[in-house]
Amino acid sequence: MGTNLLSEIELLGDGAGIILGMDDHGEIASAQNGIRLYPNYPNPFRSYTNIKFALKEDAVIQLSILDQAGRTVAVLQEGLVEKGEHIIRYSSSGYSPGLYYFKLSSNGKSLSRKMMAAGN
Numbered sequence: 001m002g003t004n005l006l007s008e009i010e011l012l013g014d015g016a017g018i019i020l021g022m023d024d025h026g027e028i029a030s031a032q033n034g035i036r037l038y039p040n041y042p043n044p045f046r047s048y049t050n051i052k053f054a055l056k057e058d059a060v061i062q063l064s065i066l067d068q069a070g071r072t073v074a075v076l077q078e079g080l081v082e083k084g085e086h087i088i089r090y091s092s093s094g095y096s097p098g099l100y101y102f103k104l105s106s107n108g109k110s111l112s113r114k115m116m117a118a119g120n
Contacts, residue, residue, distance in 0.1 A: 034055060034056040034057060034059065034106070034107070034109075035053065035054070035055055035056075035059070035061075035104060035106050035109060035111060036053060036054040036055075036111070037051075037052075037053045037102075037104045037111035037112070037113055038051075038052040038053065038054075038113075039113060040052075040090075040102060040113065040115045043115050043116060044115075044116035044117065044118040045092065045115070045116070045117060045118060046092075046117075046118050047091060047092060047093065048089055048090060048091045048092065049089075049090050049092070049115060050087050050088070050089055050090070051063065051076070051087070051088045051089075051090055051102050052085065052086070052087045052088075053085070053086055053088075053104050053111075054084065054085045054086070055081060055082075055083045055084065055086075055106070056083060057083045058080060058081065058082050058083050059080070059081060059083075059106045059107060060079060060080050060081075060106065060107070061077065061078070061079070061081050061104060061105065061106040062075060062077070062078045062103075062104075062105045062106075063075070063076045063077040063078070063088060063102065063103070063104050063105075064076065064102070064103050064105075065090065065100055065101070065102055065103075066100065066101040066102070066103055066112070067098075067100060067101075068098065068099050068100070070101075073095065073100070074090075076088050076090055076102075090102070092117045095117060096117070097117050097118055098116070098117060099114060099115075099116055099117075100114075100115050100116075100117055101113065101114055101115070102115055
């Protein structure tokens with residue numbers, strides 16, 4: 001079992017900003033695993049951004065914001081969420097401009113994406 005440090009997350013894809021996580025069994029956590037995480041918009045953002053995710057079925061989730069060192073700076077949603085698409089508006093007030101990650105975890109699987117806070 002990993003420590004969820006960003007240095008331990010394997011980068012996959014075409015470099016377009018998506019980081020696909022691996023579950024505890026070494027499988028890629030993707031839409032086939034019942035969760036999907038979309039790019040935030042706008043990105044980069046000043047005062048707020050929207051984070052969209054989808055679930056194939058009702059699930060207990062955690063949607064969090066991480067800094068560059070992998071530390072959780074905010075938990076946006078946690079608990080049981082109904083299946084379907086969801087959009088969470090994240091306000092970056094009080095945080096420094098720079099690179100952050102948003103991470104969706106559910107049933108031992110996680111997806112993460114990069115986002116850039118441009119400052120307020």
